[in-house]
Amino acid sequence: MSVIDRESGVAVWRQIEESLADEIRSGARGEGSRLPTEAELAARFRVNRHTVRRAIGGLSDRGLVRVEQGRGIFVRENVLEYLIGRRTRFTENVRRVNRSPGGHAIDFERQRASREIAEALGIRIGAQVIHLRTLGKVDDRPVSYGEHWFPARLFPRFDAEYRSTGSGSITRLMESHGFGDYERAVTKVTARMPDAAEAELLEQPRTRPILYVESLNVAGDGTPLQASHVRHAADRFQMVFETRPAATPRIGEAE
Numbered sequence: 001m002s003v004i005d006r007e008s009g010v011a012v013w014r015q016i017e018e019s020l021a022d023e024i025r026s027g028a029r030g031e032g033s034r035l036p037t038e039a040e041l042a043a044r045f046r047v048n049r050h051t052v053r054r055a056i057g058g059l060s061d062r063g064l065v066r067v068e069q070g071r072g073i074f075v076r077e078n079v080l081e082y083l084i085g086r087r088t089r090f091t092e093n094v095r096r097v098n099r100s101p102g103g104h105a106i107d108f109e110r111q112r113a114s115r116e117i118a119e120a121l122g123i124r125i126g127a128q129v130i131h132l133r134t135l136g137k138v139d140d141r142p143v144s145y146g147e148h149w150f151p152a153r154l155f156p157r158f159d160a161e162y163r164s165t166g167s168g169s170i171t172r173l174m175e176s177h178g179f180g181d182y183e184r185a186v187t188k189v190t191a192r193m194p195d196a197a198e199a200e201l202l203e204q205p206r207t208r209p210i211l212y213v214e215s216l217n218v219a220g221d222g223t224p225l226q227a228s229h230v231r232h233a234a235d236r237f238q239m240v241f242e243t244r245p246a247a248t249p250r251i252g253e254a255e
Contacts, residue, residue: 016055085242102137120227146230
């Protein structure tokens with residue numbers, strides 16, 4: 001509805017808010033999509049920009065849109081509930097909530113392990129590691145940018161695997177080297193503001209925080225396989241730490 005009823009007794013800005021809210025709820029404006037500018041909305045509803053601004057403020061207060069300074073007004077995405085447990089897999093997490101996983105490997109290189117990475121992987125400083133950079137997507141929208149380090153001696157076919165798929169799939173890489181049963185051993189989460197490069201990759205403003213996650217994956221016998229530093233778009237993720245799976249109620253038990 002673009003026509004405003006000025007005799008209805010309902011404030012004009014509230015009518016605009018409800019009209020846009022109906023479009024969002026109906027799916028006419030999809031998650032992450034950009035709304036018209038304030039000037040365009042003012043022309044559409046034949047009101048001044050101050051009235052539009054009040055309507056947008058109401059939508060923001062209701063959690064339906066987010067306003068990014070200098071970029072525009074966007075329909076807020078549903079938050080992805082991301083399980084962190086012994087078995088943490090990006091693709092499984094995304095498909096579990098009926099979303100579409102995606103992404104790709106950005107690049108990789110062989111380098112000497114720094115003190116921090118050597119300590120995490122249990123190798124000597126300066127030992128050769130493989131540094132992989134990846135971009136994870138959900139419903140074709142960037143949600144994570146990751147750096148991953150692997151002991152080169154444990155992944156002799158890394159180059160071939162990377163060049164044959166270019167997918168950046170950690171699970172596929174592990175399976176191709178006999179580590180399909182790898183587990184998450186450590187997860188550390190810190191909230192901070194992104195730098196310019198991180199914000200650009202995640203397609204978000206630098207004024208919005210990210211979740212910086214440091215993790216370690218190990219083989220079934222505890223051998224360190226992968227150290228990762230991943231930046232997640234904080235408004236698109238809810239991390240759930242599953243320390244013990246919930247029991248399934250038995251038939252006949254009281255709810």
